[in-house]
Amino acid sequence: MEVTIYEVAQRAGVSIATVSRTLRGTGPVADKTRQKVLKAVEELSFTPSRLGVSLAEGRHAANGIVFPNLAGPYYTEVLLGYEEVASELGRSVLILSTKGRGQVRDLVKDLAGRVDGMVVFGQTVPEDLVTELIAADLPLVFLSREPIPGAATLRSENSAAARQLAGHLRGHGYDSYAFLGAPYAVGDDVSERWAGVSAVLGSAIEPVLTTEYTVESGYAAALKLLRSRHRPRVLICSDDEVALGALLAAEELGLAVPDDLAVTGWDDIMAARHARPALTTIRQPMRELGARAARTLDELITGGRAASSHHILSTELVVRSSCGVHPLEESP
Amino acid sequence: MEVTIYEVAQRAGVSIATVSRTLRGTGPVADKTRQKVLKAVEELSFTPSRLGVSLAEGRHAANGIVFPNLAGPYYTEVLLGYEEVASELGRSVLILSTKGRGQVRDLVKDLAGRVDGMVVFGQTVPEDLVTELIAADLPLVFLSREPIPGAATLRSENSAAARQLAGHLRGHGYDSYAFLGAPYAVGDDVSERWAGVSAVLGSAIEPVLTTEYTVESGYAAALKLLRSRHRPRVLICSDDEVALGALLAAEELGLAVPDDLAVTGWDDIMAARHARPALTTIRQPMRELGARAARTLDELITGGRAASSHHILSTELVVRSSCGVHPLEESP
DNA sequence: CATGGGAGTGTAAGCGCTTACAGAAGGAGG
DNA sequence: CCTCCTTCTGTAAGCGCTTACACTCCCATG
Numbered sequence A, B: 001m002e003v004t005i006y007e008v009a010q011r012a013g014v015s016i017a018t019v020s021r022t023l024r025g026t027g028p029v030a031d032k033t034r035q036k037v038l039k040a041v042e043e044l045s046f047t048p049s050r051l052g053v054s055l056a057e058g059r060h061a062a063n064g065i066v067f068p069n070l071a072g073p074y075y076t077e078v079l080l081g082y083e084e085v086a087s088e089l090g091r092s093v094l095i096l097s098t099k100g101r102g103q104v105r106d107l108v109k110d111l112a113g114r115v116d117g118m119v120v121f122g123q124t125v126p127e128d129l130v131t132e133l134i135a136a137d138l139p140l141v142f143l144s145r146e147p148i149p150g151a152a153t154l155r156s157e158n159s160a161a162a163r164q165l166a167g168h169l170r171g172h173g174y175d176s177y178a179f180l181g182a183p184y185a186v187g188d189d190v191s192e193r194w195a196g197v198s199a200v201l202g203s204a205i206e207p208v209l210t211t212e213y214t215v216e217s218g219y220a221a222a223l224k225l226l227r228s229r230h231r232p233r234v235l236i237c238s239d240d241e242v243a244l245g246a247l248l249a250a251e252e253l254g255l256a257v258p259d260d261l262a263v264t265g266w267d268d269i270m271a272a273r274h275a276r277p278a279l280t281t282i283r284q285p286m287r288e289l290g291a292r293a294a295r296t297l298d299e300l301i302t303g304g305r306a307a308s309s310h311h312i313l314s315t316e317l318v319v320r321s322s323c324g325v326h327p328l329e330e331s332p
Numbered sequence C: 001c002a003t004g005g006g007a008g009t010g011t012a013a014g015c016g017c018t019t020a021c022a023g024a025a026g027g028a029g030g
Numbered sequence D: 001c002c003t004c005c006t007t008c009t010g011t012a013a014g015c016g017c018t019t020a021c022a023c024t025c026c027c028a029t030g
Helices: A005-012 A016-024 A031-044 A050-057 A073-088 A104-112 A127-135 A159-171 A189-204 A215-227 A240-252 A270-274 A286-302 B005-012 B016-024 B031-044 B050-057 B073-088 B104-112 B127-135 B159-171 B189-204 B215-227 B240-252 B270-274 B286-301
Strands: A062-067 A092-097 A117-121 A140-143 A152-156 A177-180 A205-208 A234-237 A262-264 A281-283 A310-313 A316-318 B062-067 B092-097 B117-121 B140-143 B152-156 B177-180 B205-208 B234-237 B262-264 B281-283 B310-313 B316-318
Touching: A005 A016, A005 A031, A016 A031, A050 B050, A062 A073, A062 A104, A062 A286, A073 A092, A073 A286, A073 B073, A073 B092, A092 A104, A092 B073, A104 A127, A117 A286, A127 A140, A140 A286, A152 A286, A159 A189, A159 A234, A159 A262, A159 A281, A159 A316, A177 A189, A177 A215, A177 A240, A189 A205, A215 A234, A215 A240, A234 A240, A240 A262, A240 A270, A240 B270, A270 B240, A270 B270, A286 A310, B005 B016, B005 B031, B016 B031, B062 B073, B062 B104, B062 B286, B073 B092, B073 B286, B092 B104, B104 B127, B117 B286, B127 B140, B140 B286, B152 B286, B159 B189, B159 B234, B159 B262, B159 B281, B159 B316, B177 B189, B177 B215, B177 B240, B189 B205, B215 B234, B215 B240, B234 B240, B240 B262, B240 B270, B286 B310
Parallel strands: A062 A092, A062 A117, A117 A140, A140 A152, A152 A310, A177 A205, A177 A234, A234 A262, B062 B092, B062 B117, B117 B140, B140 B152, B152 B310, B177 B205, B177 B234, B234 B262
Antiparallel strands: A092 B092, A281 A316, B281 B316
């Protein structure tokens, strides 16, 4: 097995307490003793067992994060920001993806047992488990979820951005819209987006269900919709991947974007910028979301903040060519 | 604190050993006793402390993965495959990104202390630490790295794919090439790609250094190159992100791709397909790479496989429009 | 020249679990 | 009726560390 603190102590001719004190810098240690200990540590290349430390300290120095799926760029970006900050704060990060897994309950509980707190994306963990975790006093930060007592929540602004986007599109003079990726859960990001756009566009917009938030499902839904009798002039997509699928479908049907059909996305993932036409979309501060989540969680864990706080990060409309050139801006 | 096995034992009126046996199914337990225990467990909603279990069992039931950077789609995809399989195998996964971090040594050692084994991308951990980890008998799987004794390695095929790509381009009749993202380390993926293309194209290809493997750095390098006196006819990029940057640069300079300039990438990330022109690239089985890494690591840990094994996954040339239409295939 | 106090160190009690070992109880075989 | 097994359960020894507490020196103070 590994070398333990006992061997170091023996080699240095001191007690394990002294070794621990030397290494952690807690309590006084004579210079000479310190040298002996450090020498022994060096010679045996001793590294304290994380398990022993954690058990004795009563903390893991680790955080978890639960997301539905790592496939898309969205969660990745959030994770990126999260890992970076967590690591700065001296915490390891454990990840768990729930996508298509049966025993989510067990997986989440296992994760919960390995960390001092965790970040959870909305819609990934069954509500009763959420309640249970909160009851167990596990520090929790939820992402993209409506506020919940006993835990912190963090999300990006959806509603106002949706209105702004809808307003922008209306300014183009379009008359018929479809919203791809209809809301499936109350309090969900997408449901907020839908609420925002439909508030502005009223009956001119129709929700259309996609099965998932992927390129494939966007493609399939768009293909069907664009072939139908009443083809809308604009496709407001609930995220960029769906929008990219819609772009593919339009291309396949020989429809020019934005001249025959305007398309917009949401998130501003990398591919949105590189698609041609480039996607008009709403930029979500994904990385920032992850970073903030890590900080909030840390505050929860170290007790510097009340369990319940709710923040909303602002978003930004990014106008590219897929929504068409605004009449007023058109070059002469 | 949490409820412990002692409380359960007390409530059920049995010893902690019996509780443990009941829960783990090791050793015989009378039916009646089992019921009492399960009832107590239920009432107290007891979950065994992972720390206690791990310490007693002498294993973490967790794996680590170290990558340079989570920003690009490449590592994400690998991670996705890795997490999925690791989770199936009953192991939690801890992630560590080394990008721009000073204390990589400490971070990696800390990670090593939390897991039963880990997967490490080439070029992320200093060589002496690698040696140290191997000496400590930590099960290790390296990704995209030349074989090393004492650890398993896994990578995608580079050289043959590079030759195939170069051959394909030569078939277009192009005469001058540049390789964007020149090799910086021996045994590195990119150095293998360079070796492959230069073997085929000889003096017709010139390596050009990019600072990073990002869109921005590809854009910058391409811009400079394309403005120079001897503009190459083809840009073979070391990865898709660099290629996307090159596409942006070409667009900015008013160069038509593929008519004025051919561009190719590597990896087949999502944006490669959605870029216009869509990128010709080499598809790497990224997810499969992660999945295989998880399985190999598991075999290493459970002792079912020798420490040293070296596998190479095959890749596939994906021809899209960015490299130009092949003369023979041109429509009449 | 006692004496109070700091510095340095060791002892031992956990932290929450698993499991080898021993012991108790009860039934079957002789 | 007495062994000998089985079956079940409990005791206690770790696993590797941290840290409260106690103890020993030694020096400065009065």
